[in-house]
Every structure is written in C-alpha cells, then in structure tokens.
Amino acid sequence: MRILLDECVNPRLRLAFPGDEVKTVAEMGWRALTNGALMKEAASRFDILVTLDQNLRFQSQTGKHPLGIVVLITQFNHVAAYRPQFAEIRDLARQTKPGQVNVVQIR
Numbered sequence: 001m002r003i004l005l006d007e008c009v010n011p012r013l014r015l016a017f018p019g020d021e022v023k024t025v026a027e028m029g030w031r032a033l034t035n036g037a038l039m040k041e042a043a044s045r046f047d048i049l050v051t052l053d054q055n056l057r058f059q060s061q062t063g064k065h066p067l068g069i070v071v072l073i074t075q076f077n078h079v080a081a082y083r084p085q086f087a088e089i090r091d092l093a094r095q096t097k098p099g100q101v102n103v104v105q106i107r
Contacts (some may be wrong), residue, residue, distance in 0.1 A: 001094060004042050006051035007031055009072065012079040013050065016086040043067040048093045052077065067098030074106035081106055
C-alpha cells in the first residue's frame, strides 16, 4: 500500500505501516499545495492520505479523486499517542476504498 502522511501528521506515524511505502507531504515537496491540488497530485501516486485535517472530509473534492482518506482526531500529535492504536489505524487504512473518508478517534 502507498500511504501519504499530510504535513500536519507526525512523520513517525510511518511506524504503523511496516512493509508499506510511506511518504510525507514534505518529502514529496508538496507543502505549498492547497488541499485540492494535494489530492490531485497524491491520487496518481498514493492509495491513502492520512491527515489531521477534520475539515477535509466535508470538502467536495474528496470524492473526485481515487484516493482514500483517513482522518485522525487527536489531542496530541506525537507517536506515543498513536502507538496504542497502530493496528487500528493500519487496518482502517487498508479497508479505506478510493474516494472514501474514514475517521479514527485517537484516545
């Protein structure tokens, strides 16, 4: 699976996806892109976008691109907050279909 971590996501979340290709928006040089442009670029190279941007799920362009989106809702953007739910995050990412948005509440 090819996964893109949005710039707002702690890049160490890549540890939740062993064996998958995981890149960050910064690594791709896409920091300056708007959400629509980012999804357009990402759709041709990635299967899933993982983000903290809760508003993204309400934007009309999400269904226009063959890119699944996983929105993480968390108070703390560090790997220790995510680690107890690595399996849940990984499983949800693998179940997310193109154009679909799924949400995970990080406890």
